[in-house]
Amino acid sequence: MELEPEMLIHASRIGNIDVLKELIKGKAKLDVHDPKGYTPLIIACYNNQYEAAKILIEHGANINATDAGGNTALMGAAFKGYPDIAELLINNGADLNLQHGNGGTALMFATMFGRNDMVKLLLLHGADASICDSRGLRATDLAAQQGNQEAIQLLSA
Template sequence: MSPTSAQPEDLLFDAARRGDVSTLHELLGRGLNVDTTNDKGFTPLILAAYDDHYDAVVMLLNSGANPNVQDASGNTALMGVSFKGYPDIARLLIERGADLNLQNGNGGTALMFATMFGRNALVRLLLDAGASQTIADRRGLTALHLAGQQGNEEAWALLGGEPPQA
């Protein structure tokens, strides 16, 4: 699709993926919905956050983006940055009202993603912000269970797991 034939929403998603703040500003100034979704349910905020574009995330939040919109799988921007390991964006999303305990379609939370993928700075950040440790996914596993499964000893300790007996 050539740029001249692209739909404005497609241009918005592309600008979010690239972190192009000026194009985002221009497109939103034309009246596009900041929380519009693509066929996978991704919003510009989810895309910008996932691709580590801090300034674009700030701009989108300042334009009214809802940090709690879930994509087609139930994932949020906070879940994406918890998986990828972007604490600065996670902190910003939390400050702007991201729900720490939303669950995706499999029952996973941002804390579970951070734990499973060894993003221990995010585990600490999410716990300090008040993320629940007692939520279980569809398999009945909590973040502590996942830390044990992954051999993530630091997360295990942060989540209050008891050290193995000598």
Template structure:
């Protein structure tokens, strides 16, 4: 515990600013911070990076700028969640297309074994589910409880997802 406290100082001012700019989609501020060589993969106390925050807050242009400037596409927060998992949960199709187009790993699993495909199925984001499958997401992966994307869709009563997954 003492070691953890010693190693976890407050976020730098630049980190706070880049995270806020990503959340708000402030391209001007992001570009200035990029020009100043600010760490694009800096994390807040939950492990969120500017890219994760931009994607989760549906800030397409900010996400695009961060990706084009070298932000780590598959960076994970402290729970193992990636930007792609966040947009699968939220249902942001355009940002999912952007992430997939930049090579996001479709089959990464967070701390409980869930994948972006599982999030899409559980939360009724069926357009995203289709996009992920068309892009090569693996529907045979099991989460930590041994459940598949089919099981999770069924638990949620997402019959449309089950039909999509079967085809």
């Protein structure tokens, strides 16, 4: 079916579990990319669709797949501040320390956007705060740039 990838991406975005299950039953490829490079799992996570993400993971979606910029589902969850989705990803093997095209990590996203619950969660699971992005900046530097004192304290503990 020609529309299958678009249907899969759309169902993931809006959390349409029935459509997802039907597409999966029909052997849809779960790691397709839309024109921006997003996979259904990245889309589900970015849009806070926990159940959709869970179903995609259970049926073999690549947890560490990246979009065109090198961003992962975990980076999207960190950017948006969805700890439950991050926990789901981490518990299913998401790499905490993958870096996107500019060297940023999920931890860096969390510190830059004041998602301090995410900072705590990522550190608890072993995220590496010493990683530098392409400018040589660490998560602590990015937190300082944003005036995120709580993240600085968490990263220094």
